[in-house]
Amino acid sequence: MAAEKGHRRRRPIITLITDFGEGYYVAAMKGVILDICQDACIVDITHDIRSHDVLEGAFTLLCTYPYFPPKSVHVAVVDPGVGSERRGIIVATDDHYFVGPDNGVFSFVFNREQVRKVISIESQLYQRGTVSPTFHGRDVFSPVAAWLALGTQLEKFGQEIEDYAGATVLPVQKVEENRLEGMVIHVDKFGNIITSISRDNASQLLGNEGTPKFFLNGHEITHHYSFYAEASPGEVFTLLGSSGYYEIAAHKKRAADILGVERGEKVQLELVTE
Amino acid sequence: MAAEKGHRRRRPIITLITDFGEGYYVAAMKGVILDICQDACIVDITHDIRSHDVLEGAFTLLCTYPYFPPKSVHVAVVDPGVGSERRGIIVATDDHYFVGPDNGVFSFVFNREQVRKVISIESQLYQRGTVSPTFHGRDVFSPVAAWLALGTQLEKFGQEIEDYAGATVLPVQKVEENRLEGMVIHVDKFGNIITSISRDNASQLLGNEGTPKFFLNGHEITHHYSFYAEASPGEVFTLLGSSGYYEIAAHKKRAADILGVERGEKVQLELVTE
Amino acid sequence: MAAEKGHRRRRPIITLITDFGEGYYVAAMKGVILDICQDACIVDITHDIRSHDVLEGAFTLLCTYPYFPPKSVHVAVVDPGVGSERRGIIVATDDHYFVGPDNGVFSFVFNREQVRKVISIESQLYQRGTVSPTFHGRDVFSPVAAWLALGTQLEKFGQEIEDYAGATVLPVQKVEENRLEGMVIHVDKFGNIITSISRDNASQLLGNEGTPKFFLNGHEITHHYSFYAEASPGEVFTLLGSSGYYEIAAHKKRAADILGVERGEKVQLELVTE
Numbered sequence: 001m002a003a004e005k006g007h008r009r010r011r012p013i014i015t016l017i018t019d020f021g022e023g024y025y026v027a028a029m030k031g032v033i034l035d036i037c038q039d040a041c042i043v044d045i046t047h048d049i050r051s052h053d054v055l056e057g058a059f060t061l062l063c064t065y066p067y068f069p070p071k072s073v074h075v076a077v078v079d080p081g082v083g084s085e086r087r088g089i090i091v092a093t094d095d096h097y098f099v100g101p102d103n104g105v106f107s108f109v110f111n112r113e114q115v116r117k118v119i120s121i122e123s124q125l126y127q128r129g130t131v132s133p134t135f136h137g138r139d140v141f142s143p144v145a146a147w148l149a150l151g152t153q154l155e156k157f158g159q160e161i162e163d164y165a166g167a168t169v170l171p172v173q174k175v176e177e178n179r180l181e182g183m184v185i186h187v188d189k190f191g192n193i194i195t196s197i198s199r200d201n202a203s204q205l206l207g208n209e210g211t212p213k214f215f216l217n218g219h220e221i222t223h224h225y226s227f228y229a230e231a232s233p234g235e236v237f238t239l240l241g242s243s244g245y246y247e248i249a250a251h252k253k254r255a256a257d258i259l260g261v262e263r264g265e266k267v268q269l270e271l272v273t274e
Numbered sequence: 275m276a277a278e279k280g281h282r283r284r285r286p287i288i289t290l291i292t293d294f295g296e297g298y299y300v301a302a303m304k305g306v307i308l309d310i311c312q313d314a315c316i317v318d319i320t321h322d323i324r325s326h327d328v329l330e331g332a333f334t335l336l337c338t339y340p341y342f343p344p345k346s347v348h349v350a351v352v353d354p355g356v357g358s359e360r361r362g363i364i365v366a367t368d369d370h371y372f373v374g375p376d377n378g379v380f381s382f383v384f385n386r387e388q389v390r391k392v393i394s395i396e397s398q399l400y401q402r403g404t405v406s407p408t409f410h411g412r413d414v415f416s417p418v419a420a421w422l423a424l425g426t427q428l429e430k431f432g433q434e435i436e437d438y439a440g441a442t443v444l445p446v447q448k449v450e451e452n453r454l455e456g457m458v459i460h461v462d463k464f465g466n467i468i469t470s471i472s473r474d475n476a477s478q479l480l481g482n483e484g485t486p487k488f489f490l491n492g493h494e495i496t497h498h499y500s501f502y503a504e505a506s507p508g509e510v511f512t513l514l515g516s517s518g519y520y521e522i523a524a525h526k527k528r529a530a531d532i533l534g535v536e537r538g539e540k541v542q543l544e545l546v547t548e
Numbered sequence: 549m550a551a552e553k554g555h556r557r558r559r560p561i562i563t564l565i566t567d568f569g570e571g572y573y574v575a576a577m578k579g580v581i582l583d584i585c586q587d588a589c590i591v592d593i594t595h596d597i598r599s600h601d602v603l604e605g606a607f608t609l610l611c612t613y614p615y616f617p618p619k620s621v622h623v624a625v626v627d628p629g630v631g632s633e634r635r636g637i638i639v640a641t642d643d644h645y646f647v648g649p650d651n652g653v654f655s656f657v658f659n660r661e662q663v664r665k666v667i668s669i670e671s672q673l674y675q676r677g678t679v680s681p682t683f684h685g686r687d688v689f690s691p692v693a694a695w696l697a698l699g700t701q702l703e704k705f706g707q708e709i710e711d712y713a714g715a716t717v718l719p720v721q722k723v724e725e726n727r728l729e730g731m732v733i734h735v736d737k738f739g740n741i742i743t744s745i746s747r748d749n750a751s752q753l754l755g756n757e758g759t760p761k762f763f764l765n766g767h768e769i770t771h772h773y774s775f776y777a778e779a780s781p782g783e784v785f786t787l788l789g790s791s792g793y794y795e796i797a798a799h800k801k802r803a804a805d806i807l808g809v810e811r812g813e814k815v816q817l818e819l820v821t822e
Binding site for chain 1: 293294295296297298299301302304305306308309312313316325326354355356357358406407408409412413
């Protein structure tokens, strides 16, 4: 059993979020990773982030990285500025590593985690020999993630920096004494409407009294349930979703279609006291 | 070689079928699984089951689990009743484990396999600390699958039950002396129309004499080939598909479009004797 | 450390390209592979090749296999002739193995790589017991790939052949003294238009003097940048893409939509000298 204790490392996990869509770009990234770190367990989070939508990438990362084991490496490439002067960075928190462009895609992570170090990716030793100015996902971020997963020390990749794109919160603001305004941050495959308003937001900004009432696209939603099947078929209601954000749903129907709502729409929450 | 024999376990395989679509729900499940069972080989069967379509999930499972090695754990989460009183179950057959809601998604398995034991998932030890009432895929079924893949004994998860949703066969019935009625159970990416009628069905219910003639949406299909390229381009014909079900196809064309057929459509088979 | 050196083999990698779409066909292939080669690292390149489009499969393979480690096994199943007399083959180059139908899907590989041996798949030992005439992906190519990944000698699978579908180049021809004609070989998720014309083509056939000007669908594109963010938002321009082919793009917009172009469209390149 000594061997087990002494030599057994955790299997390196590398997760991928991109806006590349399905196809050969992502496959090339995986080839590069496996060529360096053959034991890597590569997990696709999604490659269907809307093209260039850094906010959607950041939100998807926020909803997924916490479930992965310590020392996982999370690569997030939503990178409209690829090839320009924008830097590539590695973010080390107590439990995770993050690799991607310094364009805000890690801003929600900065807001939630204790950041241990942010490194600007500079050393060419850990990049591919020729770096395409249009595909740092393959030529910079994938090899860096693979070397990181192999245990390469942070300092080897480049200098520590402090002036990276900082922490931001999901878009939520208090617009009236008892009213918050947020946005529709995601519409899932079921047509459930996920808002940027979390229960924590609501209680910090509005307190805990009153019953929640949601307003979006001219509709008022007052019924609140804790799971989908509690509602009657087709009934629109609110729910505290599995990632901690309020969502608007309809039992076995697409709430987004019923209410005519897309990602980006404004949504308001009021706590109504009698 | 003793080491090989003595210590080498098969690599744990966990397959996933859901109606969650592509995105962060599935990724969270994978994170949870890998956090418990770091060696798991996770295989996505599909996440594009139509929302809430338990029958489609059950059919997809039927067409895939037999190809996986013994002791694979198959997770099937098509679960409109999540959060309600419907139970979560583990099904153990001689060769496989199945994990998911007790809502019929395993009914075709019950019909084909010798069931060794069905366990109601009760122990909270093998679930996440906080269970969201809307996401048992992540908080119940994923950790249970991971612990099962690690070799946890069935009895630890809960009590054996007998009153689970039982065996069903694919929808096929004899409607006339020499005629069966089934349904279109799937339309694949090529536009091939997969029916619920298997060769076994046909021979059990109609015997083996006569030539098969199919009827659907006002069309009669009489040509029968054994592979696609046997037909002329565009010709519509029937075929015994690779999963054992009759299908209606068109060489290099989409039969579903030509015949105007979608999943759910009724289909009849007659064995015509001169 | 002797154990490391002596026994450690590279982890077997098997990549998959098919036109099967998402769903249970691909999953069955993976089950078959894992049942034979439990340590296989299976990488999906894509399953969204247009149905029966051998050229698209061949191009996708060309853009991905070079990034994978030596000894990877690349399975490419775009196979409209499945079940007919067309052969299945294994191609061995110095660094890679390729498995699939002998229908041209490896023609670009033949053009780029030194081919060591091409084997006609004959032995039924390495196929599934029953081979469906419509699904060689599952019953022939997957088990062959798995046995190959396990180290089975080439000769065991069948005879060496010389009369396989040979090398071809991507469709590019010189149509005037200083003008090439190629085609749109791919439109990616961003709407970038990837052409079949590489920089190597252009310099071999037209020389290196002059500035490149592209013509397609009645449009002339003269601006050339090296990365996307160099252009003004919406500006259409050309770029040397990350796979070595010229592409036509628009910063943060879909060039394919702006120019009304789909895969297959003709495209011309002229080198203009003053």
